[in-house]
Amino acid sequence: MLLTTFSRAIILSVLLLVGQSSWAAATLVAVAANFSKPMSEIAAEFEKATGHTAKLSFGSTGKFVSQIENGGPFEVLLSADEKAPQRLVDSGLAVADSQFIYALGRLVLWSAKPGFVDDQGKVLTKGGFKHLAVADPKLAPYGVAAVEALKKMGLFEKLQPLFVQGENIAQTFQFVSTTNAELGFIALAQVIDTQSGKIGSGSGWIIPGDYYAPIRQGAVLLKKGAENPAAPALLDYLKSAPALAIIEKYGYDLPKK
């Protein structure tokens, strides 16, 4: 008798779970490392608003593209550039015309030491450092932007020998935050204090926007997520006012409508 009650309870809960999954689904999202903080907040809000769940994977865009091209299970890609989504659309792995720019990245020269980086970046000409951390320009759009900015300042040739390269922007940040590199070019979102909108710790210089081509970060719906209601729902949510407010709070510029 006890057993039957028990098994009934199990059957009932299984049915409930199955029933629930028909309207609340989970989607697997590949997120470029620079966007990890805002995306974690957006995913939490998305869950509250829609009942769907977003499972986030953080890493470099290049690695995600390789994985997607080799059968990776991701359903949505939030890239650090706009090339990767286009490439996946062209190769038929992403849904055509689903790509859009969700944020414009901002580059910052940052040091974990207070007062080390002045607000005009004069430290770059002045010297006094042995290592300058940048994301590998071959792999990371923030690395490309850093190289462009240095070239614009006419300092690239001089400073390139001091480069230590992170595989993605998160690793570049790690080199600087552990003070192994005295300073480095990273994403503003990594060091911004979301309360004040200023750089939260250490010292930094937000690179003027005309020093580098805009870092246009693109999102795309992958073919694996086309049948999952949660995947397009997440992309829609990314364009909603609450999501845009979070993106802006982390120092990103919003794409013009």
Next chain:
Amino acid sequence: MLNPADLDTLLLTFKVASIATTLMLLLGTPLAWWLARTRSAWKGLINAVVALPLVLPPTVLGFYLLVLMGPAGAIGQFTSWLGLGTLPFTFAGLVVASVLYSIPFVVQPLQAAFTTIGELPLEAAATLRASPLDTFFSVVMPLAKPGFLTAAILGFTHTVGEFGVVLMIGGNIPNRTRVVSVQIYNHVEAMEYSSAHSLAGILLVFSFAVLLVLYTVLKTQPVAHQLK
């Protein structure tokens, strides 16, 4: 097939592995000898410390090294005090990390070889009035030759295959810390699959050839068996 940059990473990798293996044999031989002979209460603890890199994720080791060897870390402050600067992003740092990472692969086969020799040859040498040092070089080393070969080969190949630690502390600097495993990873991430294939193929053939020599020509026991 191979561009000059790829060739540089191969050369650098073999340079790191050669130096690290030499250091590991110099450090590992007395350590393994002590572990094989001692009845000290510390033996268990030292064995555990030596074996730690076998089970520790390389990223954990790499992260600790990055923090400890950095300007704020204990090792970093010591090396700065010595006037050597800090070790991350340097060739020397890579060698130090490789030694820590691969040392169990050198110590454990040596320890096994020394244990297998047993007391008898040592006692025989002692009755012939051989000094302990003489005994070690004239009796132990020839008897433990397979152990030394296994240790050297495994230490070398394991260092060649090192990845997670270098990724954490290397900084991907050409001719200094850009080793072949990191270069392959970067090729894959940059979607340069053909370059990745060439380098990966070379490593695969190299590793297989080494192990083939180890197990057929030298007729060594498989590693897993040795490490027990």
